[in-house]
Amino acid sequence: MIGYYAHHRGAGHLTRMRSIAAALEEPLWGLSSAAPPYGWDGGWTTLARDDDPDPGSLADRDPTAHGVLHWAPTHHEGLARRSAQLAAWAADEHPRALVVDVSVEVSLLARLCGVPTVVVAMPGLRDDPPHRLAYDSADALLAPWPRGAHDLHWPDHWFAKAWFVGAISRFDDRRVPEPVATRASDPTVLVLWGAGGRSTTAEQLHEAQAATPGWTWVERSPGTTGSDELWDELQAADVVVTHAGQNAVAEVAAARRPAVVVAQPRPHDEQVATARRIDDWRIAVGCQAWPPAHEWPELLDRALARGGQGWSRWSTGDGATRVAAHLAGLTCPGVPDAGS
Template identity: 25%
Template structure:
């Protein structure tokens, strides 16, 4: 089958998701994959796909000459759509781009990540599609219609982290791909990690063989970091002797609360060797840290449909993460029973050798995603794939 993939333009996570999935495809199938996105090349350059495979779509912003706004009043807005301006020339052009490309490239199956409007466009044009299900509360009419119109739903996270309020039929129609991590980063020793810190900050070097400071890494993305930055002064007050590292964007007036503020290409050593990780709950970020044993403190960003709040609560319920309040309570308890840095007596001894924390990494974490991508390359037609692979996998039988 020939695949098409629609990647939403908000943040870079949607494009990054198909980049990871594309890496799992055989070479011939990968070359036939087409990605649709209105994200520019400057905002995201694909690593597994050639630029000629990317259809850079027109933006869908409202225009001054629209006949109706994108979110019109009652009786002027279809209940099946979130956003649908009327007379918008850009949306007319992008709709033509999508449909014409699907026809010209003989795309058999679309994967939509995420857009109710593109899903409805495909369904109305009789184009089979799968819909990516992100975490959060998505029980509104447009989402439920998009889910119902899909051949199946794809969840790029483990079934264990499914929200309890998810409708039963939605869960049954979902393929859980688990977290997808295709990059094989070399894991560094503790000494090599300290060498990285020394290069990032030569003005505040420590004797790490003797020092017992708690190392805290705060990981932030470009989808929004102000809320996490606002926690930095309190974090410094809670742990005045800790070595605090901020990775990603940071407000200038918050730099004084951290020891290192930097941008890095690989966060793996920081995940592996920190005592605590503080971060929001974006899907790609959680996927990176989930299989490590390093304690995780979640500070979810405000997102539509409570996407990050629901993911954060699922991680807390699975005892894989702490809330900010739980973290503060834990620190208070540790500082009462241990040394002032909040470390156990043998922590310094552990640090001097290695602090590898990925003892719980799942070696088969790619199995579900790999099986899914292999299946799309195995069957010549969508109908054969749907009837012989997908429906038996879901244990479903549509009511014709």
């Protein structure tokens, strides 16, 4: 059995976990402070929260352990309870390994319990001491993006143990559509927001709409109606405007749509790094922040000109299957092979 820790913030970690679980031939046990996804039929441990009350009120409890960790506030009952839950799970379930998506502290605690770790590598600048500690101690690094996207400044020992599998999308099993040849007479922009929050305001969106007469803008965010039809909405859009979160980018990539990818503020410049690389590779148009209204006509035209087939460099359509193959072949000293 393989364990999978999914961070509770946003929806991308849980979505990626479900895609990998569907591709695995052995059980996957989920651990998260979030509730299990709808229809989840595997093992599940609901972990206590370590960020209650609001994290701002915990700032005086040395949450970084003098800069060594990211989040471990002192004298926090929830943190103690979740740590005990993780240790008990490791002792009771005897997992072959734990995929950590993402938490430095969970990575280290699992390894201290003798569980090999596969740490999901994240975009952006990750050379701070906590990230180095988690990445150095991992048995493997799972990179859900193509080789060369975010690893150019990695040390050799990270690179040597990395699994570059490309983007992982819940739509990877869908038929890859034909490329967009020409602009439609009544073109549509589909705007995708994520569950992790955004800095772009409704006023900025309205100004972009006003600056692009002739384009119909459709806005989609988690919790709105029509979520089950996202694939169809992606196919119907002439251009997709999306934040630069890994999950949203993966779904646009799977659909091979022309896109404008706009970074939202995140720690370690995660989304900035993704938007920059996508633009550098001319896969789509990447922006470091929401552009001024007057730039949108040219941005949409440029996205159409670049088309959508460049996404094949970012997403091969079998990312989760590649992860499953790596996990099946993962061997560590004293760990039984998969299926034994």
